[in-house]
Amino acid sequence: MSIEAKFRKLGTDNAPGQEVRQSASGLEALMRGEPLEGRPVDFSHGDVDAHEPTPGAFDLFSAGVAAGAVQAYTEYRGDMGIRELLAPRLAAFTGAPVDARDGLIITPGTQGALFLAVAATVARGDKVAIVQPDYFANRKLVEFFEGEMVPVQLDHVSADETRAGLDLTGLEDAFRAGAKVFLFSNPNNPAGVVYSAEEIGQIAALASRYGATVIADQLYSRLRYAGASYTHLRAQAIDAENVVTIMGPSKTESLSGYRLGVAFGSTAIIARMEKLQAIVSLRAAGYSQAVLRGWFDEAPGWMEDRIAQHQAIRDDLLRVLRGCEGVFARTPQAGSYLFPRLPKLALTPSDFVKALRLQAGVVVTPGTEFSPHTADSVRLNFSQDHTAAVAAAERMVALVERYRA
Amino acid sequence: MSIEAKFRKLGTDNAPGQEVRQSASGLEALMRGEPLEGRPVDFSHGDVDAHEPTPGAFDLFSAGVAAGAVQAYTEYRGDMGIRELLAPRLAAFTGAPVDARDGLIITPGTQGALFLAVAATVARGDKVAIVQPDYFANRKLVEFFEGEMVPVQLDHVSADETRAGLDLTGLEDAFRAGAKVFLFSNPNNPAGVVYSAEEIGQIAALASRYGATVIADQLYSRLRYAGASYTHLRAQAIDAENVVTIMGPSKTESLSGYRLGVAFGSTAIIARMEKLQAIVSLRAAGYSQAVLRGWFDEAPGWMEDRIAQHQAIRDDLLRVLRGCEGVFARTPQAGSYLFPRLPKLALTPSDFVKALRLQAGVVVTPGTEFSPHTADSVRLNFSQDHTAAVAAAERMVALVERYRA
Structure with missing residues (x-):
């Protein structure tokens, strides 16, 4: 296998954090409506400003x-x-x-x-x-x-x-x-x-x-x-x-x-x-x-607090997502990922993810990164500022409605 | 190629810093004389305590x-x-x-x-x-x-x-x-x-x-x-x-x-x-x-000082090494490595390197790591405490004399 062929398989354009290297040419023609205002949220990875490193x-x-x-x-x-x-x-x-x-x-x-x-x-x-x-x-x-x-x-x-x-x-x-x-x-x-x-x-x-x-x-x-x-x-x-x-x-x-x-x-x-x-x-x-x-030597109660904070964000996001007809979201039992399945949209999943970033300031990871069978899902890392995350999920749901097929 | 065969080629036993994982069994029978006292020097890599990180x-x-x-x-x-x-x-x-x-x-x-x-x-x-x-x-x-x-x-x-x-x-x-x-x-x-x-x-x-x-x-x-x-x-x-x-x-x-x-x-x-x-x-x-x-923004004079310190160590080590009959050491023009060629010894090069560590507290990297044709050389990273490095080189020369063939 040539070195070029070997590396072609290693595409990182849709990998978390690499969106800055994407171009969005051609998408303008497909986008509907005005941008949605709100604090941008990058759900592609956790926000260590919202949930700070372990004290010490x-x-x-x-x-x-x-x-x-x-x-x-x-x-x-x-x-x-x-x-x-x-x-x-x-x-x-x-x-x-x-x-x-x-x-x-x-x-x-x-x-x-x-x-x-x-x-x-x-x-x-x-x-x-x-x-x-x-x-x-x-x-x-x-x-x-x-x-x-x-x-x-x-x-x-x-x-x-x-x-x-x-x-x-x-x-x-x-x-x-x-x-x-x-x-x-x-x-x-x-x-x-x-x-x-x-x-x-x-x-x-x-x-x-x-x-x-x-x-x-x-x-x-x-x-x-x-x-x-x-x-x-x-x-x-x-x-x-x-x-x-x-x-x-x-x-x-x-x-x-x-x-x-x-x-x-x-x-x-x-x-x-x-x-x-x-x-x-x-x-x-x-x-x-x-x-x-x-590590594994955190102050008493620290881990319980962190878990409680994440559980609260999880529950609020699930409430927002489940309020949107056709969205399926199973309750995560651990970690900080949500993987909602979206209803059928007028945009391809890849274009929807780009529109979400450009029109709503919401970065998610496309489901195709995880399986060829989950193109209709997106991944959200909900280790975020609680209020900003909920508002971002609401904008995401608004865009799902806007682009519903 | 099996995974075992692939990794067999990646031997790290003689790699710098990995000496702690070696065993020295069998060598005792070949070693001559008493240990040489002195502050141990690990020439396998630079000593960042002797030459500290860039200020700032x-x-x-x-x-x-x-x-x-x-x-x-x-x-x-x-x-x-x-x-x-x-x-x-x-x-x-x-x-x-x-x-x-x-x-x-x-x-x-x-x-x-x-x-x-x-x-x-x-x-x-x-x-x-x-x-x-x-x-x-x-x-x-x-x-x-x-x-x-x-x-x-x-x-x-x-x-x-x-x-x-x-x-x-x-x-x-x-x-x-x-x-x-x-x-x-x-x-x-x-x-x-x-x-x-x-x-x-x-x-x-x-x-x-x-x-x-x-x-x-x-x-x-x-x-x-x-x-x-x-x-x-x-x-x-x-x-x-x-x-x-x-x-x-x-x-x-x-x-x-x-x-x-x-x-x-x-x-x-x-x-x-x-x-x-x-x-x-x-x-x-x-x-x-x-x-x-x-980086590349160090205080004026800092790099010149660092170079001067290393040049002084280099020159003193060269003097010690060249005082030993049969040692060849070319003057390094840059960097902090010396690669002296040693005269013929009664120990294999690999055993000499071990004896040097065990009897003189001096760690060097065997020449075979760099080429199959340089088994008679050893590498010293002379980015060390000046005095300790010179004393260690003197112990090395003493062991060369002890084991000369």
């Missing part, structure tokens, strides 16, 4: 800078002292042991962890089971490493609210067809649904039966709403060497600006990930790593 | 954190305002225009830039000309992307002091054999030699004649000693779309802990690099990017 994070960073060389130059897999701090906390959170020395790597964001984990498990031609819809980079990672994607459907729309809606038969078919790796996010990004204990148990059983490796992206697994129960795959009956779990403080904790993530589990895969990290970026920024000292 | 860097970082979301979430290629600040500075430094919008990307360290640049230019099976010796990751990057390495020799030992010693006939042979990409560091890492104007002119002419892309790693190009003249490849007669130049403030400026680098030049290649960065690590840590505002 900057002080930990400063202490890292003051520590000097020892913090600037760590092992490629990250500072051992920090790994020793984190391992028991991650073990307590996920319900299974974490080996600080050999089973944990600190990465530049969870994106860095995902990249390394896929690179360390997927060789050219390998089949990889990927959920549809799921985080858009999953597909791109498999394509970049020339793996073969085997889609498995997640029917979060029809599933009852106790389960995410994974097609377990489809997953078994994928394994039977030779998929060696299963990569999925839990809670699901974009739908915000959490896999049930039974679904996770089945994933573990199927992966074990077929000897597959599972990469579980649990980035949002700390931000869980009232009533949600969460099952950690790595604590189930599955060979620990066949599971890599990915987390990070970018989201719930709003520490994105420090670019930190972790992967933990399989020592063989973590070892490969470190070897690759050595040529990808050497290590997560040394001083940033120091911020992880405060 | 931390304040710029703090301002980035205070700026909030706008600094935490930048375009994947980095904050546009910062790119607009840097482009004219990089253009002035290198003597050729830099396009802030389309021709410049901010990366997680220069390692990040190298990884993306190689990924964006080398497809499976492509031939890539690589200098021997050169930065150890170059070879690994080509291997990781399943390119075919075509070695080109750099005879810094025999070349007269006015040139680096590149085998230009070998480079033409590589291009004639189909090499599409030439990747090299200038000043050379590990030898510290600078390519002459004539060598750079020839590289430009040959690359143009054969339509090859050149990736120039100029990480250390600001740290130039008295009498060194430096020629920027990108300012020569060569299609600007066929050149990517890589720099960063990690080294001379001691900002490694922030993990920052830049690549600039070819807009097509930079565009591919950004697409890949989107799935590798999204972006260089947002807050860290703010530190680049001070």
Whole structure:
């Protein structure tokens, strides 16, 4: 495959934050009515001004800078002292042991962890089971490493609210067809649904039966709403060497600006990930790593407050969206993503997303980024200023009415 | 190729900073004499405690954190305002225009830039000309992307002091054999030699004649000693779309802990690099990017002082090394690397490097990391505390005497 062909698949024009590089030529002719006034809201990612970084994070960073060389130059897999701090906390959170020395790597964001984990498990031609819809980079990672994607459907729309809606038969078919790796996010990004204990148990059983490796992206697994129960795959009956779990403080904790993530589990895969990290970026920024000292050690009540704030925004947005005929929006059980399905519109989904930005100052991520079957949905990261988010959702609904087919 | 085979080539056991993961079993039987006392020195990388980060860097970082979301979430290629600040500075430094919008990307360290640049230019099976010796990751990057390495020799030992010693006939042979990409560091890492104007002119002419892309790693190009003249490849007669130049403030400026680098030049290649960065690590840590505002804008005299300090260390180390019979050490013209060739020893080069660490508290990087033909050399990064570095070099020389064959 030529280098041009390889990179053509890596389109980022519709990726969150890249809208500034789009052109909107041709759309003017299709747009109806006047712009809607209101404070712009970028739902493509969370607003760390509205939900600020964990208190104390900057002080930990400063202490890292003051520590000097020892913090600037760590092992490629990250500072051992920090790994020793984190391992028991991650073990307590996920319900299974974490080996600080050999089973944990600190990465530049969870994106860095995902990249390394896929690179360390997927060789050219390998089949990889990927959920549809799921985080858009999953597909791109498999394509970049020339793996073969085997889609498995997640029917979060029809599933009852106790389960995410994974097609377990489809997953078994994928394994039977030779998929060696299963990569999925839990809670699901974009739908915000959490896999049930039974679904996770089945994933573990199927992966074990077929000897597959599972990469579980649990980035949002700390931000869980009232009533949600969460099952950690790595604590189930599955060979620990066949599971890599990915987390990070970018989201719930709003520490994105420090670019930190972790992967933990399989020592063989973590070892490969470190070897690759050595040529990808050497290590997560040394001083940033120091911020992880405060992770899972937030002040009492801080996490509960953050969750309560997000739950309140979620509920108000759901009320606005559900007030619009033809919109379907399932209640997210965790994380800060909403993935409403819109009614049929007179604009293509892609043009509607652009019109929304140009006419209403509302940036959302098109559903096609997550699955070819969800073009009629858009993703909203509702980790925003509460009032501004509700007003933006109202403008979105107004535009749905304006462009209703 | 299986994933295990692919990663076996990415050995990092001897990589700088990874010594903590080595075992030294078996070596005891071969070691002679008692340990040599003295303050340990890790020559595998610079000591940012001895040569501190540029004054003001931390304040710029703090301002980035205070700026909030706008600094935490930048375009994947980095904050546009910062790119607009840097482009004219990089253009002035290198003597050729830099396009802030389309021709410049901010990366997680220069390692990040190298990884993306190689990924964006080398497809499976492509031939890539690589200098021997050169930065150890170059070879690994080509291997990781399943390119075919075509070695080109750099005879810094025999070349007269006015040139680096590149085998230009070998480079033409590589291009004639189909090499599409030439990747090299200038000043050379590990030898510290600078390519002459004539060598750079020839590289430009040959690359143009054969339509090859050149990736120039100029990480250390600001740290130039008295009498060194430096020629920027990108300012020569060569299609600007066929050149990517890589720099960063990690080294001379001691900002490694922030993990920052830049690549600039070819807009097509930079565009591919950004697409890949989107799935590798999204972006260089947002807050860290703010530190680049001070780059190429240091206080008057600061850079001159830093260079003078390093030149003084260089000269003292050369004196110590050249006092040992059989050691050859060419004078580095730029950067902070020394690459002395040692006389024949009773230990293998690999065991000598281990003995040096265990018996003298001196960490160096084995010459085999840079070329299969330089096993008898070791690399020292002399950006260290002056007194400690000289004492460590004296211990090294003492061990050379102890183990002389």
